[in-house]
Amino acid sequence: MPIPLIIGAAAAAAGIYGAVKGVSGAIDQSTAKDINNSARSSVERANQELDELRSVTNETLEDYGQRKLRAFNGVISDFIETFQQIKNVDLKQSPELDKLNAGDFSSTTLLSLRQDYQALKDAGLGLGAGIGGGAALAFGAYNGTMLLATASTGTAISSLGGVAATNATLAWLGGGSLAAGGYGVAGGMMVLGGIVAGPALAIFGHVLGNKGEEALNKANANREQAHTICEQASLMGEKLKAITEVTVLANTTFSNVSSRLRHAVSDIKKVIDSEGLDFSGYTEKGKAAIFSAVKFAQLLKAMIDTPILDQEGNLVLSTQKRVLDVNEVTKGQKASLDSIAN
Structure with a gap:
């Protein structure tokens, strides 16, 4: 075969191969772009859902x-x-009222309630005062001991919001989406589940490599990272739902006990008006009114002492059971009082 003919055939084959590779590269680039867009969308969607859950919590x-x-x-x-x-x-000398189980409301418990209230007043949160978002967040998450420790030593709390700021989870809950970046987000993620925060949306830049195959490999890597981030977001979401569920239960129970105590205090005032200030001279019905108020105050104190989150920002797993127990005792307390009244 003449050499020019061989060279011509080789050139043609090379041209065809180059064209095929060019088309393949273009297809890979297009596929890579689609994969990156899909990965970005999935992370954005997960971020939006997580931010909504964060806001609700x-x-x-x-x-x-x-x-x-x-x-x-x-x-x-x-x-x-x-x-x-x-x-x-005397909370222990009324056998007829033993079923109210009010004897465990000691003078220490009453003193603790007084100290907690005094601490709030020292912090400028007494009657008529408002409470900011960060402070309310911390006050809802922590128990009285954790939140009021500094005030109880005589040092006024200048800003309860600062308590929240020292906790990565509360800092994150109080503001900033997953895309916002920063310690609050990363810290909150790690506290909520030992999760190492990725750079999230920042990883999905447009692939500009000249080689379609390289672009496709990078896009596939991005897709895997997006999948990991979405799984992390899902885990965080479940933890946020759990925190919200327990908080709603605690809020409802706290409201119920508060209402019971409010009615009980009203009854105490009626007893004072009709029977005076000496407990030893009260009728059994009058003593029952005192026991009722004492017990509901004890239950409310138990709720105040029950945190939703610990100091590291994790949901306290025992809280739900404790709140349910308080709820059951509250119902039983009312039933016992009703039987005595009748």
């Missing part, structure tokens, strides 16, 4: 914190002021 904890403050400035303050007027109170 934040609002739920804030609402619970506001309810606690209202109770301190309302029914708890009213109970303390009313109860301390009564003289010679």
